[in-house]
Amino acid sequence: MSSIIVNMTLSVVSVTVDLVLLTIREGKLQVLLIRRGIPPFEGAWALPGGFVLPGEDLGDAAARELSEETGVRPAHLEQLGTYGSPERDPRGRVITVAYLALLPDLPAPVAGTDAADASWRPVPFTGLAFDHDRILADGVERARSKLEYTPLATAFCPPSFTIAELRAVYETVWRTRLDPRNFHRKVTGAAGFVETTGESVIRDRGRPAQLFRRGSATLLHPALLRPGLGSAQGGRSATDC
Amino acid sequence: MSSIIVNMTLSVVSVTVDLVLLTIREGKLQVLLIRRGIPPFEGAWALPGGFVLPGEDLGDAAARELSEETGVRPAHLEQLGTYGSPERDPRGRVITVAYLALLPDLPAPVAGTDAADASWRPVPFTGLAFDHDRILADGVERARSKLEYTPLATAFCPPSFTIAELRAVYETVWRTRLDPRNFHRKVTGAAGFVETTGESVIRDRGRPAQLFRRGSATLLHPALLRPGLGSAQGGRSATDC
DNA sequence: CCAAAAGTGTTTGCCGTACACCCATGC
DNA sequence: GCATGGGTGTACGGCAAACACTTTTGG
Numbered sequence: 001m002s003s004i005i006v007n008m009t010l011s012v013v014s015v016t017v018d019l020v021l022l023t024i025r026e027g028k029l030q031v032l033l034i035r036r037g038i039p040p041f042e043g044a045w046a047l048p049g050g051f052v053l054p055g056e057d058l059g060d061a062a063a064r065e066l067s068e069e070t071g072v073r074p075a076h077l078e079q080l081g082t083y084g085s086p087e088r089d090p091r092g093r094v095i096t097v098a099y100l101a102l103l104p105d106l107p108a109p110v111a112g113t114d115a116a117d118a119s120w121r122p123v124p125f126t127g128l129a130f131d132h133d134r135i136l137a138d139g140v141e142r143a144r145s146k147l148e149y150t151p152l153a154t155a156f157c158p159p160s161f162t163i164a165e166l167r168a169v170y171e172t173v174w175r176t177r178l179d180p181r182n183f184h185r186k187v188t189g190a191a192g193f194v195e196t197t198g199e200s201v202i203r204d205r206g207r208p209a210q211l212f213r214r215g216s217a218t219l220l221h222p223a224l225l226r227p228g229l230g231s232a233q234g235g236r237s238a239t240d241c
Numbered sequence: 242m243s244s245i246i247v248n249m250t251l252s253v254v255s256v257t258v259d260l261v262l263l264t265i266r267e268g269k270l271q272v273l274l275i276r277r278g279i280p281p282f283e284g285a286w287a288l289p290g291g292f293v294l295p296g297e298d299l300g301d302a303a304a305r306e307l308s309e310e311t312g313v314r315p316a317h318l319e320q321l322g323t324y325g326s327p328e329r330d331p332r333g334r335v336i337t338v339a340y341l342a343l344l345p346d347l348p349a350p351v352a353g354t355d356a357a358d359a360s361w362r363p364v365p366f367t368g369l370a371f372d373h374d375r376i377l378a379d380g381v382e383r384a385r386s387k388l389e390y391t392p393l394a395t396a397f398c399p400p401s402f403t404i405a406e407l408r409a410v411y412e413t414v415w416r417t418r419l420d421p422r423n424f425h426r427k428v429t430g431a432a433g434f435v436e437t438t439g440e441s442v443i444r445d446r447g448r449p450a451q452l453f454r455r456g457s458a459t460l461l462h463p464a465l466l467r468p469g470l471g472s473a474q475g476g477r478s479a480t481d482c
Numbered sequence: 483c484c485a486a487a488a489g490t491g492t493t494t495g496c497c498g499t500a501c502a503c504c505c506a507t508g509c
Numbered sequence: 510g511c512a513t514g515g516g517t518g519t520a521c522g523g524c525a526a527a528c529a530c531t532t533t534t535g536g
Contacts, residue, residue, distance in 0.1 A: 013256050013293075015325070015336060052254075054334065058325040082323040082338050084256070084299035093295065095256060097323050164488080182526065184489065206487025207533040222524085405515075423499065425516060447514025448506035463497085483536100490531075497524090505516075 013084075013093040017062045018049030018132065020080060020139030021070065023103045023120060024156050024172050030120040031136060032069065033128070040090045041129030047136065048118065049096065062099035069118065070106060075155045077101045080139055088131045096130075100139045102155035144173055149223040151193045154214040160197050162209040163187055174226055186224055192217025254325075254334040258303045259290035259373065261321060261380030262311065264344045264361065265397050265413050271361040272377060273310065274369070281331045282370030288377065289359065290337065303340035310359065311347060316396045318342045321380055329372045337371075341380045343396035385414055390464040392434045395455040401438050403450035404428055415467055427465055433458025 021032040033045040048069045052061040059077065066074050077099055084095035123140055126133050147153050153169045154161070167183045170176075187193055194212035202208045262273040274286040289310045293302040300318065307315050318340055325336035364381055367374050388394050394410045395402070408424045411417075428434055435453035443449045 012253055012295075015254050015256075052325070054253075055327045057327060058323065058336070079322055081320055082299065084293070084338070086296045086298060095299070097325070162488090179526070179528090180487085181489070181528080186525085188489095200488095202487095202534065204487075205485075205535055207489075209488060225525095227526095403515090420499075420501090421514085422501080422516070427498090429516095441515095443507065443514095445514070446508055446512075448516075450515055466498090468499095485534105485536085487534085488532075490529105492527100492529080494527085495525095498522090500521085501519090503516105503518075505514105507513085507515095509510100509512085 013095050015052045015058075016049050016094060016096040017052060017058060017065055018047045018096045018098045018135060019062060019065055019069070020047060020098060020100045020136055021066065021103055022101070022123075022139065022143055022156075023105055024169060025105050025120055027168070027172060028122045029140070029172055031123050031125060031140075032118060033121050033125070034069075034118045036129055044129040045121070045125070045127065046129035047098075047132045052097075058097050059099075062097075066099075066101055070103065072103065072106065074101050075103075076152060078142075080135070080142060083131055083135060085131065096135075098135045098139065100142055102143060102152055104156060104158050144226075147173055148225055149220050151190075151215060151217050151220055154194070157214075160199070160211040160213050162201070162203060162211060163194075164203070164209060166194070166212075170224070176227055178227075186222075190217070190220050190222065190224075191215075193220060254336055256293045256299075257290050257335060257337040258293060258299060258306055259288045259337045259339045259376060260303060260306055260310070261288060261339060261341045261377055262307065262344055263342070263364075263380065263384055263397075264346055265410060266346050266361055268409070268413060269363045270381070270413055271363050272366060272380075273359060274362050274366070275310075275359045277370055285370040286362070286366070286368065287370035288339075288373045293338075299338050300340075303338075307340075307342060311344065313344065313347065315342050316344075317393060319383075321376070321383060324372055324376060326372065337376075339376045339380065341383055343384060343393055345397060345399050385467075388414055389466055390461050392431075392456060392458050392461055395435065398455075401440070401452040401454050403442070403444060403452060404435075405444070405450060407435070407453075411465070417468055419468075427463075431458070431461050431463065431465075432456075434461060 019032070023030055023032070032048060034048045036042055036044050036046050048065060050061075050065055052058060056064075059079070062077055063074055066072070066077065078101070080098040080100045082095060082097045086093060088094070123136065125136065128136065143152075147170060153166060153173070156169045157165060163184050164180065166187060167178055167180060170183070171178055192215040195215050197211045197213055199211045200208040201211060260273070264271055264273070273289060275289045277283055277285050277287050289306060291302075291306055293299060297305075300320070303318055304315055307313070307318060319342070321339040321341045323336060323338045327334060329335070364377065366377065369377065384393075388411060394407060394414070397410045398406060404425050405421065407428060408419055408421060411424070412419055433456040436456050438452045438454055440452045441449040442452060
């Protein structure tokens with residue numbers, strides 16, 4: 001292990017990236033957690049993450065960790081915020097840049113992990129190591145608010161999906177019921193949200209549903225507003241001073 | 242100057258905070274810039290900022306820099322994003338956590354600055370040092386979108402202000418014209434946006450205008466939507482991967 | 483046929499825009 | 510009085526919630 005000498009007047013810190021990986025499994029919003037095998041917080045659950053390598057960009061580090069943990073290429077990986085309280089890590093000065101990704105229910109759950117053990121846990125979940133409770137809460141709130149004005153809900157779905165399945169995503173993340181008829185019209189009416197594949201399937205009983213894939217839009221026109229909140233966004237990621 | 246020895250397997254970097262300080266002067270949106278007196282980028286304009294001190298929280302570092310540059314306590318200081326490309330600073334690995342603050346037109350412009358020279362410059366402004374062009378653009382876009390769903394526009398105003406002055410803030414930042422009658426009703430109708438002081442003033446000609454101060458709301462119900470954009474938010478701060 | 487889920491048509495009410503109108507001042 | 514800016518009332522239009530209704534499947 002090589003070492004370097006650094007001038008102390010610069011604020012020398014270690015930098016990690018931590019991931020808030022959300023998915024929907026068994027009808028519940030869940031987050032990928034790792035059980036720590038080494039101190040500090042040995043035995044506690046934590047968000048997956050790791051140190052940024054020398055010469056590595058922050059977003060690249062996040063994508064690398066995501067790939068290591070899940071084996072998937074990210075459909076969407078978004079910087080959530082940076083957490084740098086001096087006391088957040090007992091080992092010393094470590095700041096972490098948190099990233100958020102929304103994933104479909106993975107067929108091979110948590111492939112290729114090198115951590116002690118990893119598993120999906122329903123949110124809310126508390127008692128995490130470091131300040132990860134806060135980071136997780138910020139990530140969930142960000143996801144909730146992003147569903148309103150971006151087509152990101154499709155990131156929770158497999159490549160093709162029905163409108164009812166997309167509605168289930170919204171109902172799960174927002175913890176509300178939505179009118180199936182109006183939802184259908186809003187989604188198919190919002191430019192670039194979804195594209196029809198021409199195929200249809202019978203999921204349970206009833207009339208076959210058309211299958212759709214993600215559209216090309218990055219912003220929703222018009223937005224899907226959460227019921228009961230007026231037009232509030234809410235999702236300020238607690239990085240305010 | 243003391244030194245410490247750090248294990249090379251940890252990603253050891255220096256951390257700075259940079260500030261996007263916006264105000265409205267002479268009817269234009271302006272940003273506080275510093276002319277660099279030392280390399281790298283000697284002589285170039287840059288955002289104000291500096292290294293995070295050992296043991297100092299990120300938000301505290303941003304507040305300290307703000308105080309050093311302007312002498313004001315921040316009404317609102319918000320984390321904008323973290324920029325960590327390996328090539329962004331020729332001195333080595335330096336990542337920066339950018340903060341955004343909105344300030345009223347300061348009576349004593351840039352008091353107590355220790356930098357070479359500092360001045361307010363209209364945005365857009367390009368040719369900044371490091372990756373500050375990008376950070377500035379992200380900050381401006383964030384400010385634009387935050388005016389829609391938060392009462393932050395009042396941060397650009399002095400302690401008491403008229404509705405017309407608040408409207409001028411929106412018109413300047415959004416670069417649009419707004420209907421004075423409807424704007425008045427929306428602002429006074431949004432719970433907690435502004436409170437009347439009971440006083441009134443004559444600014445130019447015409448009927449005296451009531452004076453207001455900031456209300457206690459942190460979120461606008463209902464939001465003030467920008468004309469011509471549907472219900473888009475737009476303000477994703479380019480921290481997406 | 484009945485139940486259940488997909489999808490469409492229609493009504494109703496709210497809210498935002500546009501704009502007519504009144505108020506209060508300086509000149 | 511007239512111009513100018515502050516502030517209120519009101520009609521119109523568009524969108525979204527609510528829900529009746531049709532379609533298409535499995536039992």
